[in-house]
Amino acid sequence: MKELLRIKDLHASIGGKEILKGVNLVINEGEVHAIMGPNGAGKSTLSAVLTGNPAYEVTSGEVYLKGENLLEMAPEVRARAGVFLSFQYPVEIPGVSMTNFMRTALNAKRAYEGKEPLSAKEFLTLMREKKKLLELPDKLNNRSVNEGFSGGEKKKNEIFQMAMLEPCLSILDETDSGLDIDALRIVAEGVNRLKTPQNASIVITHYQRLLDYIVPDFVHVLADGQIVKTGDKNLALELEEKGYEGL
Amino acid sequence: MKVCKGETYERVFVNEEVRLCIEQEAESHVKIHVINAPFSITVNQLGEGCQTEIYGLEHLRGEENVTAETHITHSVGGGRSKQLIKFVLDDNARGRFIGDLKIAQDAQQTEAHQTNRNLLLSETAEMRTQPQLEIYADDVKATHGASTGQLDESALFYMQQRGIDKQKARQLLVNAFMKDVIETISDQYSEIREQLLNAIDGVVE
Numbered sequence: 001m002k003e004l005l006r007i008k009d010l011h012a013s014i015g016g017k018e019i020l021k022g023v024n025l026v027i028n029e030g031e032v033h034a035i036m037g038p039n040g041a042g043k044s045t046l047s048a049v050l051t052g053n054p055a056y057e058v059t060s061g062e063v064y065l066k067g068e069n070l071l072e073m074a075p076e077v078r079a080r081a082g083v084f085l086s087f088q089y090p091v092e093i094p095g096v097s098m099t100n101f102m103r104t105a106l107n108a109k110r111a112y113e114g115k116e117p118l119s120a121k122e123f124l125t126l127m128r129e130k131k132k133l134l135e136l137p138d139k140l141n142n143r144s145v146n147e148g149f150s151g152g153e154k155k156k157n158e159i160f161q162m163a164m165l166e167p168c169l170s171i172l173d174e175t176d177s178g179l180d181i182d183a184l185r186i187v188a189e190g191v192n193r194l195k196t197p198q199n200a201s202i203v204i205t206h207y208q209r210l211l212d213y214i215v216p217d218f219v220h221v222l223a224d225g226q227i228v229k230t231g232d233k234n235l236a237l238e239l240e241e242k243g244y245e246g247l
Numbered sequence: 248m249k250v251c252k253g254e255t256y257e258r259v260f261v262n263e264e265v266r267l268c269i270e271q272e273a274e275s276h277v278k279i280h281v282i283n284a285p286f287s288i289t290v291n292q293l294g295e296g297c298q299t300e301i302y303g304l305e306h307l308r309g310e311e312n313v314t315a316e317t318h319i320t321h322s323v324g325g326g327r328s329k330q331l332i333k334f335v336l337d338d339n340a341r342g343r344f345i346g347d348l349k350i351a352q353d354a355q356q357t358e359a360h361q362t363n364r365n366l367l368l369s370e371t372a373e374m375r376t377q378p379q380l381e382i383y384a385d386d387v388k389a390t391h392g393a394s395t396g397q398l399d400e401s402a403l404f405y406m407q408q409r410g411i412d413k414q415k416a417r418q419l420l421v422n423a424f425m426k427d428v429i430e431t432i433s434d435q436y437s438e439i440r441e442q443l444l445n446a447i448d449g450v451v452e
């Protein structure tokens with residue numbers, strides 16, 4: 001199995017406060033890793049640091065994506081190299097249409113891969129095809145990015161963007177929060193259909209519920225900035241039953 | 248100049264300084280856009296049921312220094328006015344908006360809205376906003392809002408996370424900020440409107 005991501009003794013802080021205190025994790029192609037843990041454990045910090053959010057500072061440690069030093073890359077370069085974050089709180093961008101946003105993003109990635117930009121027609125065909133996967137309405141194209149979307153639509157829109165960009169590493173940050181059961185099913189099915197032997201996902205969640213739909217190969221418990229326990233999918237069930245304090 | 252009863256005066260000025268003093272007769276309509284030029288527009292609604300719309304968009308760079316002024320008086324009742332003035336300021340640019348709005352005692356059932364939004368793209372750009380409202384009638388609907396801010400960092404990061412470089416992301420946000428002013432240009436000036444939209448955007452439809 002080919003290694004996709006390697007995190008070595010990663011320490012990170014925000015506003016001078018250390019949140020990640022030595023995270024180690026190796027992810028191979030084709031794997032789904034769930035990261036669970038109590039509030040404030042550092043789950044969202046990990047996703048922010050992997051994607052290069054400027055609000056966070058990496059104080060020590062290393063991260064490699066396919067052997068390349070991820071921490072040296074600008075956020076947009078990480079994205080083009082295939083790191084995708086499904087945001088816990090997708091940002092509304094009034095005045096920027098989904099079409100314009102998505103086409104700019106996709107063509108930036110294609111340029112990085114040495115490919116020609118898609119024509120308007122090819123692009124719109126692709127949009128239509130991928131929207132079906134998430135059962136998103138056609139009118140989405142002309143709407144501003146996430147503006148006025150319901151909680152469920154925002155999360156579907158994240159997975160739709162994931163479908164468009166075909167990342168090698170997807171990080172789903174609390175993608176289940178705020179979703180009713182139908183939206184959860186659609187989102188999870190979308191994620192499952194995008195799974196290939198070459199890509200991998202990190203699923204960050206509080207609850208076992210999402211993992212009924214997206215079945216992980218590994219479950220890690222993050223507590224106080226470190227991975228304190230790793231197991232298979234049964235660990236999630238155990239956590240659901242006993243809580244984090246039962247560890 | 249005078250806009251006669253029931254008539255419409257509509258103009259779009261691009262890169263052209265505007266000094267106008269307008270008297271409106273009853274039921275007349277004034278709609279003015281000024282894009283990238285200083286302006287001073289004085290309007291007095293002398294007849295009932297007038298409508299006045301003023302839109303300004305200033306995208307300033309380098310050492311540019313631009314003042315936009317509106318002086319609107321509702322002298323009689325039943326009139327409406329709407330103002331939307333936006334500045335985007337980069338480098339060492341200086342912008343100033345002076346917006347006087349007066350609703351006379353006899354101007355009952357007036358509806359007046361004044362909005363001034365400004366975007367600062369550099370630490371050294373500067374914007375001064377001086378809205379001044381004098382309302383002497385009691386049965387009116389008047390709103391005014393002024394805000395000056397910077398680009399939304401979370402929106403920038405969101406776009407970067409999708410592979411859009413920071414410069415392009417900034418450009419998309421600035422264009423989005425400016426677009427709604429241009430979109431208020433009516434079909435009569437659709438050619439200018441589309442030119443302006445194309446200049447700021449490469450929309451796929």
